[in-house]
Amino acid sequence: MTAEDRIFLKQLEDLRLDQLRSHTLRDAREVVARAEALGPRRELEHAERDRQAALRLEENPRRQKEEEESRRLEELRRLEEERQRQEEEKRRQEEARRRQEEARRRAEELARLREQRERELQAKREAFRKAQEEAERRAREQAEQRLREEARRQERQRQEELSRNKAQADLVALFQLYDAKWQELKLSQKLTSVMLFEMPWPTFQQGCASPDDISRRSVEEFIFHPLRPGMETKSRKDRLKVEILRFHPDKFNSNIVGKLRECDREKASEIAGALARILTNMMTEEVQKETDK
Secondary structure (H helix, E strand, C coil): CCHHHHHHHHHHHHHHHHHHHHHHHHHHHHHHHHHHHHCHHHHHHHHHHHHHHHHHHHHHHHHHHHHHHHHHHHHHHHHHHHHHHHHHHHHHHHHHHHHHHHHHHHHHHHHHHHHHHHHHHHHHHHHHHHHHHHHHHHHHHHHHHHHHHHHHHHHHHHHHHHHHHHHHHHHHHHHHHHHHHHHHHHHCCCCCCECHHHCCCCCCCCCCCCHHHCCHHHHHHHHCCCCCCCCCCCCHHHHHHHHHHHHCHHHHHHHCHHHECHHHHHHHHHHHHHHHHHHHHHHHHHHHHHHHC
């Protein structure tokens, strides 16, 4: 809207207001004339009407102001709509430019991606070729490594087998020595100074010096060991009977204790008594197992 349009609208508004005031004054004069014609009995009524007309005249400026405010608000609304329309138009233009730019950028990106994919494919083909060569090299090295490891494994197994055989041979020798010592203790009449640590006790622990050095577990491991020679066909009860006959207090004290040194005889009797109790408990359990069956 131009300045001339605004001036023209203002002049039209002023003309409308002048006409409104002119009509209002004319109405007021007619009211006065009617009041004079009606006479005194209608003066109060006309006075009241005149007062109300005056009030309406007083309200006209307020209404005019409200109308002006309404027109101002309407103008502001129209201007705001125009501004929004212009902004929307600008936004659409910006969006169109953005889409064009985005399309251009996507086209460039696609071209770049195609070029990049081509380079990547070329690199992959080269990497694949190198990987094949590397895999073949590693396969050869791994095959050689496996051969070396297999050779070491076989050598290790051979050494372990030798070690196991030696350990088994040592165990067999220990059991044989145990039985030989008992055979000598029973048959020899010349022994009178056997030392406590030389006694054949049914345990792998060497040098038993007191009953505390004897445990049921160690006794079970010794008596029921699968490598013990001469016991392969004997039952658990039969193995226990052999040992119980050796360590029974009456037999041990009467046949064996006298063949030890004087200073070791009491300890030997205590150890034999502890072994007899352990062996007796084990035999009781074996008998109970057979009964339960």
